[in-house]
Amino acid sequence: MTDALLVDTDTDTEPADARRTAAATWWRQAAVYQIYPRSFADADGDGLGDLPGIRSRVDYLADLGIDAVWLSPFYPSALADGGYDVADYRDVDPRLGTLEDFDELIAALHERGIRVIVDIVPNHTSDLHEWFQEALAAGRGSSARDRYVFREGKGASGEEPPTDWESVFGGPAWERVEDGQWYFHNFATEQPDLNWDHPEVREDFLKTLRFWSDRGVDGFRIDVAHMLTKDLTEPLPSRAELELMPQDGTHPLLDRDDVHEVYAEWRRVFEEYDPPRTAVAEAWVGSPERRAKYASAEGLGQAFNFDLLEADFDAAEFRTVITDNLAQAAGTGSSTTWVLSNHDVTRHATRYGLPPLAGRPVKQGTEWVAAGGPEGDIDRDRGLRRARAATLLLLGLPGSTYLYQGEELGLQEVAAITAEQRQDPAFFRGGEYDGLGRDGCRVPLPWSADRPAFGFGGAVAHLPQPAWFAEYAVDVEAADPNSTLSLYREALRLRRLLQTEERLEWIETGRPDVVRFVRPNGWQVLTNFGTEPFPLEAEHDAVVLGSLQAGAVPGESTVWTMPDVLSE
Numbered sequence: 001m002t003d004a005l006l007v008d009t010d011t012d013t014e015p016a017d018a019r020r021t022a023a024a025t026w027w028r029q030a031a032v033y034q035i036y037p038r039s040f041a042d043a044d045g046d047g048l049g050d051l052p053g054i055r056s057r058v059d060y061l062a063d064l065g066i067d068a069v070w071l072s073p074f075y076p077s078a079l080a081d082g083g084y085d086v087a088d089y090r091d092v093d094p095r096l097g098t099l100e101d102f103d104e105l106i107a108a109l110h111e112r113g114i115r116v117i118v119d120i121v122p123n124h125t126s127d128l129h130e131w132f133q134e135a136l137a138a139g140r141g142s143s144a145r146d147r148y149v150f151r152e153g154k155g156a157s158g159e160e161p162p163t164d165w166e167s168v169f170g171g172p173a174w175e176r177v178e179d180g181q182w183y184f185h186n187f188a189t190e191q192p193d194l195n196w197d198h199p200e201v202r203e204d205f206l207k208t209l210r211f212w213s214d215r216g217v218d219g220f221r222i223d224v225a226h227m228l229t230k231d232l233t234e235p236l237p238s239r240a241e242l243e244l245m246p247q248d249g250t251h252p253l254l255d256r257d258d259v260h261e262v263y264a265e266w267r268r269v270f271e272e273y274d275p276p277r278t279a280v281a282e283a284w285v286g287s288p289e290r291r292a293k294y295a296s297a298e299g300l301g302q303a304f305n306f307d308l309l310e311a312d313f314d315a316a317e318f319r320t321v322i323t324d325n326l327a328q329a330a331g332t333g334s335s336t337t338w339v340l341s342n343h344d345v346t347r348h349a350t351r352y353g354l355p356p357l358a359g360r361p362v363k364q365g366t367e368w369v370a371a372g373g374p375e376g377d378i379d380r381d382r383g384l385r386r387a388r389a390a391t392l393l394l395l396g397l398p399g400s401t402y403l404y405q406g407e408e409l410g411l412q413e414v415a416a417i418t419a420e421q422r423q424d425p426a427f428f429r430g431g432e433y434d435g436l437g438r439d440g441c442r443v444p445l446p447w448s449a450d451r452p453a454f455g456f457g458g459a460v461a462h463l464p465q466p467a468w469f470a471e472y473a474v475d476v477e478a479a480d481p482n483s484t485l486s487l488y489r490e491a492l493r494l495r496r497l498l499q500t501e502e503r504l505e506w507i508e509t510g511r512p513d514v515v516r517f518v519r520p521n522g523w524q525v526l527t528n529f530g531t532e533p534f535p536l537e538a539e540h541d542a543v544v545l546g547s548l549q550a551g552a553v554p555g556e557s558t559v560w561t562m563p564d565v566l567s568e
């Protein structure tokens with residue numbers, strides 16, 4: 001393999017400058033692995049994953065071949081929404097460890113060349129946050145209350161909520177407090193929305209960004225980045241009126257133009273560091289143009305593209321999404337992101353084993369609703385076959401890829417969790433997310449087939465692991481060269497070697513169910529979305545990796561090929 005062919009070089013650039021540029025742009029084509037800390041590994045055996053648990057698996061992460069980890073919230077929290085109800089933004093939940101544990105973890109990851117992204121949750125705090133407790137105690141008209149969104153109710157004695165708005169998780173978006181006022185919460189009752197017009201709110205988040213940046217964090221994932229600023233001028237619109245309002249930057253609650261003033265300020269903080277800190281917006285907005293604003297270099301720099309996560313396993317859909325998103329990234333100067341699974345949706349190995357998404361409910365308001373389904377309806381073999389094909393396609397694309405813990409095992413969604421065992425507020429507040437909520441993708445990982453709690457930690461994990469988890473255990477898959485874990489490891493290893501400029505060209509295949517593209521260095525990706533095998537021309541196509549083992553390209557599979565000179 002010839003290095004010169006693989007390195008994306010600018011020959012006029014001094015090596016030191018090139019190094020600086022590489023350090024500042026590491027995120028552009030990174031493979032980022034999302035860790036949901038409470039469900040990754042449990043070092044103290046209390047049933048809840050923790051930071052020392054993650055530290056004990058750093059070798060696993062390094063062997064996997066990822067470039068960065070994104071840690072979902074590990075901050076003090078009552079877990080009313082899996083940690084997205086943050087009680088203190090600048091500390092570690094004592095059940096998950098200490099700040100020293102965090103420092104040790106980040107040092108261990110950096111030592112292995114793995115960068116670290118942490119989650120920032122700026123739209124709402126936990127109701128246990130000292131600000132909210134202060135707001136409750138301080139009463140009406142106080143500055144403490146003004147850090148949140150408090151309003152008087154309607155009706156003779158204010159006994160009705162200010163509006164009929166619904167929370168994203170279902171149920172009313174207003175909660176009454178003891179003295180009769182109401183506060184607004186886009187999500188669970190325990191997640192009061194902050195008022196981003198309050199200068200202390202803005203100041204405090206700058207402090208939080210510096211706090212973690214000073215500790216060596218490389219970047220941030222911004223939770224519901226499109227929701228922070230609001231126009232709550234009276235009279236407030238009704239829910240029906242709200243739904244009819246265009247999301248063009250002027251909507252009272254969503255994707256307002258003025259939210260970018262916040263991110264311009266954050267950008268100035270990111271640029272105080274060398275290399276600059278990065279950020280990726282979780283922004284559920286109406287159009288690629290609206291999304292581009294979050295990805296601008298003056299703002300957060302990158303925004304999640306969830307289009308493939310919302311697509312069926314379908315050649316035409318994939319091709320359109322890929323083409324559109326690459327054009328959009330080229331327009332903003334950002335790089336796009338690819339995602340098939342995360343902690344909010346049904347795992348893609350299961351999703352692809354269900355009937356097509358089309359015709360099934362997939363969205364509620366602006367939030368993704370996972371496509372679950374009765375376990376009996378799932379064709380797991382097919383789901384896994386397609387998941388491996390889709391992932392291999394994804395990892396060949398220009399841009400960064402976000403992988404969710406457990407997908408490297410081909411892990412399936414767990415549906416068999418009783419109501420008593422469930423934790424997701426979306427399940428309890430109206431049965432959205434297909435009536436099952438999001439716990440099924442948050443079940444603690446199986447590390448060893450034969451150990452209690454499959455080697456997660458203590459005797460029992462905080463969400464129930466089904467017996468079939470044994471088949472997916474890391475120790476089982478690590479010993480099997482054909483396992484999904486082995487496929488991910490090999491794909492990530494090769495991806496590093498093959499990575500090239502952020503471009504692709506489509507190659508026509510003559511089949512509507514087969515897509516094929518080539519990257520500037522000759523690396524080709526061919527995915528057969530159909531069921532009929534697709535023949536390869538052996539003299540041109542040296543297969544370097546395939547999601548299924550076979551001569552041609554079987555149905556529901558992907559192969560990577562390279563011209564001979566590069567595949568030696």
Ligand code: NOJ
Pocket residue numbers: 081084121187223224282343344
């Ligand atoms: C998006 C997060 O991904 C999700 O898990 C959470 O429930 C909501 N934002 C509220 O923070």
